[in-house]
Amino acid sequence: MEYILKNGIVYDPTNNVNGDKKDVMIKDGKIVDNVSSDAKVLDVTDKLVMAAGVDVHSHIAGPKLCLGRLYRPEDSRAGVVAKTDITRAETGFSIPSCSATGYRYSRIGYGTVTEAAVPPLEAKHTHEEIMAIPNIDVSPLALFGNNWFVLQFVKENDLEGLAAFVSSWLKISRCYGMKVVNPCGSEAWGWGQNVHGINDPAPYWGVTGGEVVRALTKVNEMLGLPHSMHVHPNDLGHPGNYPTTIDTLDVVKDIKKNPNVLRDQTIHCTHLQFHSYGGTSWRDAKSGAEPVADYINKNKHVTCDVGQVTFDETTTMTADAPMEYDLYKLTGLKWANKDIELETASGLIPVIYSPKSPVSTLQWAIGLELFLLIKDPWQVVLTTDSPNAGPFIRYPRIISWLMSSDRRTEMIENKEVHNWASKRTSLPTLDRVYDWNDIAITTRSAPAKILGLEKRGHLGIGANADVAVYDIEPENFDATKASNAAVVEDVLTRAAYTIKDGEVVVKDGKIVKIVPSRHMWTNVTGFEQQEKKVLEDIMPMFNRYYTVKFENYKVFDHYIDPAIEFTIDASK
Structure with missing residues (x-):
């Protein structure tokens, strides 16, 4: 699908765009400078347009979340939302269910989230939960x-x-x-x-x-x-x-x-x-x-x-x-x-x-x-x-x-x-x-x-088509007034559009499409011989103290499908 977001008020600090009225064009999941005549026009005249949000530090996946849900049933009951034809039921307030996590980030216009604490021993389960979270890409640390x-x-x-x-x-x-x-x-x-x-x-x-x-x-x-x-x-x-x-x-x-x-x-x-x-x-x-x-x-x-x-x-x-x-x-x-x-x-x-x-x-x-x-x-x-x-x-x-x-x-x-x-x-x-x-x-x-994500957080040509539109006219709205604070909160809680990789996933605050989240990981090359030696050296301690065999410790490909691999050549 090709889109033109027409006449929005765009804020894109990476590219020095500060409240300019302009079109944003999308093709094949990327921001482009032109589209065909068949492109679908989304009229966002005078509405606030930004790249989708990027969260540098959150806790959304892994065993600690599972423990929290079991240990705080009162929290799970606090955030119940019925299922729809598109979405699964949601549970949880501070510790939402996996599906609810993806939906809620999408609704506020976010597209990328960092899971900030992964014990390597329990990385498999973290990736299993990421697979169950829709609509956001996740970079685990x-x-x-x-x-x-x-x-x-x-x-x-x-x-x-x-x-x-x-x-x-x-x-x-x-x-x-x-x-x-x-x-x-x-x-x-x-x-x-x-x-x-x-x-x-x-x-x-x-x-x-x-x-x-x-x-x-x-x-x-x-x-x-x-x-x-x-x-x-x-x-x-x-x-x-x-x-x-x-x-x-x-x-x-x-x-x-x-x-x-x-x-x-x-x-x-x-x-x-x-x-x-x-x-x-x-x-x-x-x-x-x-x-x-x-x-x-x-x-x-x-x-x-x-x-x-x-x-x-x-x-x-x-x-x-x-x-x-x-x-x-x-x-x-x-x-x-x-x-x-x-x-x-x-x-x-x-x-x-x-x-x-x-x-x-x-x-x-x-x-x-x-x-x-x-x-x-x-x-x-x-x-x-x-x-x-x-x-x-x-x-x-x-x-x-x-x-x-x-x-x-x-x-x-x-x-x-x-x-x-x-x-x-x-x-x-x-x-x-x-x-x-x-x-x-x-x-x-x-x-x-900060995360080193060159194609996210902005709307320049070639960037990922992760876009958020909010139903507010920034040129005609005084956000500094105390009486308008509740309006700002309400509008930003319900994105008019959230677009993830060129697909509309939220419209008027409602989930309209589910797309799989992707696992973002870094593959360092150039250290293969050193890595082999290190693993040989640590294996006696690993076998003595760990309760799992090393062969069962690794996260294999099927745990991270789909994935975005960042390959780094450390030999340079």
Whole structure:
């Protein structure tokens, strides 16, 4: 099918298109500069047109989602939607069913999502869930920060061996890139312990989190992986943690970016809101957003996503198992814990972010501070660390807050939120607002570039035909008015059109077509001999400690059909 999206108001920051009235043409799943006379015309006159959204960090597939659905039946009942002639029934609010995940991302105009934490041991199941999610392409990130083999290579300062291990493990797990969570801390949790900074060593290893982050970042650049090191620093959620965050970003400051990749950064710090706290306890907790934002403003090797709190009852799930235990001790809510042999540990616990709660309000305000204090929107992108700070369906609500300082002021002055927003953060003094171009950067162009996805997040010729149209006239609508915030949220929650690879999958907020999601993975070439040797070297330890045979560990082709393979020649 060929399409012409006629007379839309287009925001495409990658190509310096800022609210121009123009046509967007589609053929064979790509953006083109001309189509035949038979092309179907979609009249989008004066409506908002952008590339489909790109989510750099979310949790949508894998065993933790399955555990969460079993462990929180009350959440599953909260989001029930009846099936239609096209769609399956939907369940779940913070932890939607696989089909619901795809539908809901499509409805808000998204086309690409990163599954941000895949234990290689459980990669098969992650890919099985991706196969069950429609309408979005998924780039999974494999966990490396607490892997025993990684710790051994770092201890021996063997970067060549570590690079070969990483490239082989990406093939085995069919993942797109690397993720580090609480480096050395989740390994410590296997011994009932934790670490509290990047200079604390993992028990029995004598290796610190800083050494792990630095070594893996060097390897990431050696291999030329499309995405940078994706890091969840130590001390998540603890008052006074912002110096640890800055130290983590600084430990890779001198590492040079591989010139063969699209991205600019060497480290991506995820859910930064949870890592930007001042104070010494929750009694005197305060914002640490200003020093963190100041560091990022002065350093281009860093990008981040926010993990914005949305004031919902939701579910936290993370490979930072000791943090989940701390949250359990703090709240007394039901808690699930899991240790994944030689690789990582994880936990789950429900959480209620209430606008009347001082801590929830503090977290909400810190997230918005980061959005508003970080000067370059190409360095900070919109996420909720879904579902940890709130479900991804709340992205339109966050956009309404970013676009209206009047709405933020109204929430504070009308006491919709706790007074900690005024007393312990700088949010009331920040009158910056995002315009539609900024929104297109933080939800489309920037996350695509951060992930190294050259053909996504924009509407240039040759780009994937992933397009979102919203029934709002940006030239005739004042998004800065507090009274219009609800309109912005409503319109962005129901895309007028979502087009995925040239096919209309959403029309007027309703799913009209189902297309299979694709698995995005990185195949590193040029290290074959080193990989063979590494696998031979680690096999005695693997056979001794793992509970599966190596032959059953690999993710085979039928688990990733259809797939998008990014081939990287690391020998260059």
